[in-house]
Amino acid sequence: MRLQHECVYCKKPLTGRTDKKYCNLHCKSAYQYQKEKERPERFYNKVDNQLKLNRKILKEYNKGGKVTIRSTVLSEVGFDPNFFTHYWKNQKGDVYLFVYEYGFLKKNENGKEKYVLVTWQEYMN
Structure with a gap:
């Protein structure tokens, strides 16, 4: 049973592990960077x-x-x-x-x- 059906960042279909969230390291890094920019500066x-x-x-x-x-x-x-x-x-x-x-x-x-x-x-x- 797959938890995510598509990459959280680029929305491409995922293959591999069932708990996978990103299709590659670039998407993971880009998503984390985007999230950090959205947070208000402390x-x-x-x-x-x-x-x-x-x-x-x-x-x-x-x-x-x-x-x-x-x-x-x-x-x-x-x-x-x-x-x-x-x-x-x-x-x-x-x-x-x-x-x-x-x-x-x-x-x-x-x-x-x-x-x-x-x-x-x-x-x-």
């Missing part, structure tokens, strides 16, 4: 992915250790300032937000929103 994965992207962007744009860049440049490549790992407050009261070892400070200069990008230093402990 909150942890969303946060983790954005932190990784933010770190990558900050690392890419901060080659000199301290750089000032327009906020629109970073936001165009997917940077989201709401995702950070920790912060550091300097003696002037400025709060730098960090994504692991790369930090940023939001500033408004001449009516333009900018970020000062820095890297973590020992004295910031």
Whole structure:
């Protein structure tokens, strides 16, 4: 007695074992991939992915250790300032937000929103 009469993914007739669901490994893999894409992204994965992207962007744009860049440049490549790992407050009261070892400070200069990008230093402990 066959449980499935056709491949779950491509609907081709099945031959062989009675408990078979897929006609080949490609169909099995494609079906699992399709199912995974339909599931809503878990909150942890969303946060983790954005932190990784933010770190990558900050690392890419901060080659000199301290750089000032327009906020629109970073936001165009997917940077989201709401995702950070920790912060550091300097003696002037400025709060730098960090994504692991790369930090940023939001500033408004001449009516333009900018970020000062820095890297973590020992004295910031």
